[in-house]
Amino acid sequence: MMPGSNKYMSAIHMSVKNGPGQVRPGGRTEEVRKAVATTVLGLIEKGRVDFELQEVARLSNVHRTTIHRRWPDRTALIAEALSEHNSRIDVQFSGDWRIDIARMALALRDFLNDPVEIAMNTLLASANNAEFREMVVAHWAPVMTYFQRPILEAQARGEIDPKHDAEMLVTMMIAPIVTVIIFLKQRPDDQFIERLAMQLINACT
Incomplete structure (x- = not known):
């Protein structure tokens, strides 16, 4: 674990609604x-x-x-x-990309473990419904863009090397979580999420 990592991992339980969801009228x-x-x-x-x-x-x-x-x-x-x-995704960006990666990992774990999300991912993995797949991909695209923001902003500040692919980093965060939930039928625990977040943080530093 990198020096000072406790500072970043202690933030993974801190989140308020500030995600990619829309503000709806009443x-x-x-x-x-x-x-x-x-x-x-x-x-x-x-x-x-x-x-x-x-x-x-x-x-x-x-x-x-x-x-x-x-x-x-x-x-x-x-x-x-x-x-x-998708409006239920719940995460707040702090401005510190390390904290934000930790928060994103936790938020993604909770969202991807939602029963509806599990059902959709199971359908995507097993059913041959091209129209449904295209719709899910289209609605997931803004979420992917949103989660790339802390990485791109850190690159603009010179804190992360621009050679790192922000979209691929987010994908690398999602894939292990989905694998554990869909194929192993388990909810990744906090230790798993901490290890995943720290691996991505270390890769960027």
Whole structure:
């Protein structure tokens, strides 16, 4: 472990909502959107991406006409659900890239261990649904961009060598977590996350 690492790893439990999610308006419109998105996420959690609009209307207690007007097809409903799901990513950047890598690793562990996320990643690994895969990839792209920010900013300040690929570093953080959750059926513990974060920090220094 590098000198001073305790300073960085003690920060991994500190997070407030400041992630890539959107600020939503209130009122009845937001209640309807939330009910529909939650319903679709519940269906995805059960491995269902072949649902019908009528089923979503019944389960969400939202009139079918309202759903048809705002979400004309299954693709639109899944897109809304994915947007809601990804808005749950919860992390605050501190300005210290080492602390931020530690925080990102913890936030990713918690997010990737969410039952809906597990179901989606399992579907991606096992099902041959190109449309669903493309939608998930498209909605994940802003998250990837967001998590690259501390690394890119540190490179701009001269704290990380620009030869390091920010996107690849984030991918290297995600892959071991997904592997443990999806293939080993385990939740990575804090020690695993600390080791992963420190390995990435050491690689950049």
